[in-house]
Amino acid sequence: MSFEFPIKTATACQYKWTWSTVFLSTGTSSSCHRCKGWDVSDMMDDFHNHPGKISDREKMLKGEWPGNGCEYCKKIEEAGGISERSGFINKTDQVPPEIEKVKFGPYPTRVTPRILEVYFNNLCNQKCVYCSPYFSSLIQREVDKFGPLSDEYHLDGFEEKPGYEDRKEKFWQWMEKYSQNLYQFHILGGEPMYIPEFEETLEFFKTKKHPNLNFKIFSNLKHSTEKFKKKIGLIQDFIDSGYLKSFQVVCSIDNWGPQAEFARHGMKLDQWEANFNHLLYDTDTILNIHSTISPITLTTMADFYRKVNEWSKVKEIEYGWNTIAHPTFMAPEILGHHAGKYFDELLEVVPDKADWHEVLNGFKTQVITHDVDYERIKKLTDYLDNIDKRRDTDWKSLYPYLNEIKAI
Secondary structure (H helix, E strand, O other), rough: OOOOOOOOOOOOHHHHHHEEEEEOOOOEEEOOOOOEEEEOOOOOOOOHHHHHHHHHHHHHHHHOOOOOHHHHHHHHHHHOOHHHHOOOOHHHHOOOOOHHHHOOOOOOOOOOEEEEEOOOOOOOOOEEEOOOOOOOOOHHHHHHHHHOOOOOOOOOOOOOOOOOOHHHHHHHHHHEEEEEOOOEEEEOOOHHOOOOOHHHHHHHHHOOEEEEEEEEEEEOOOHHHHHHHHHHHHHHHHHHOOOOOEEEEEEEEEOOOOHHHEEEOOHHHHHHHHHHHHHHHHHHEEEEEEEEOOOOOOOHHHHHHHHHHHHHHOOOOOEEEEOOOOOOOOOOOHHHHHHHHHHHHHHHHOOOOOOOOOOOOHHHHHHHOOOOOOHHHHHHHHHHHHHHHOOOOOOOHHHHHHHHHHOO
């Protein structure tokens, strides 16, 4: 049976009710990537119903914007764009079981999630230039060696909260009790297939059937292709035997060419493409591409999506984008109108279907209506200068347009 999200106030967002992200390293949980993470380290048996989350739901029931990160969608909508909230989130069939039982309200604010994603830790094998120690152990190692590059976005270091193993044990206890209610289970990182907890997850699914569950990982695909095929083969066996409904890989990549390898330092495009082709041609894996729009990815993003158009002739591929809010000097709106031509090129390449143009036009409107922020552009180029020194790279040869803007 299909259930449409029934809460229709002007600010209601289904993610607040149905989505829970858990960061086990820090003991926090949020209900959207854009939103505040609440400290749930002492309530791992009910992490989805932190008082802060319940307060946000209560405000949405009144038609109020709750803050705590919801400004991301609010700003896009006020600029006349289509946000994730208004574009697709409320259209999906992910209503919590407690709301399914309510026909006309009042609607509960203490609920069980349908979507659960977990960041076990920050163990990663890449150093994406817009990332931070919070999500990459390699960046943490770099910061430990050379010192911080910026005072923004946890770039001064990542510290695991004591009690990780205890929180992880309680997390798996929660899964034993409630995972049958889930429609989606996601692992992010770090790099999911690089962490020991990925093996724990496979063991969990091997012993308990979840015939309605879509298992999803967000992966940079940086793996030995031989080992990669073995892990994917195990998951395919779970699906074939009815232990999982489906498996989805969200392939994290933004653009193409040397700019892509600069943006996601450590990536080798030939290896990425070999592993992607295995998923594309040899498995039942559902494929999704997720790209981050920033001043160092936007310029060759259209080149990448031309390749996606060719791959899409083999298998349907879903797309998704996000823009960077922090660190603020990586936000695309610092480019203002200078970003317009790159958005236009991307819009020419991406098929006009599945609300993709609406989402991209929302991002474009948000960016090009912003004043060019020369101070932040200077901060970005200073940051890239330091990246070059640490990684023996050369950003000026890849992004000459940034120097041209800075010189205006």
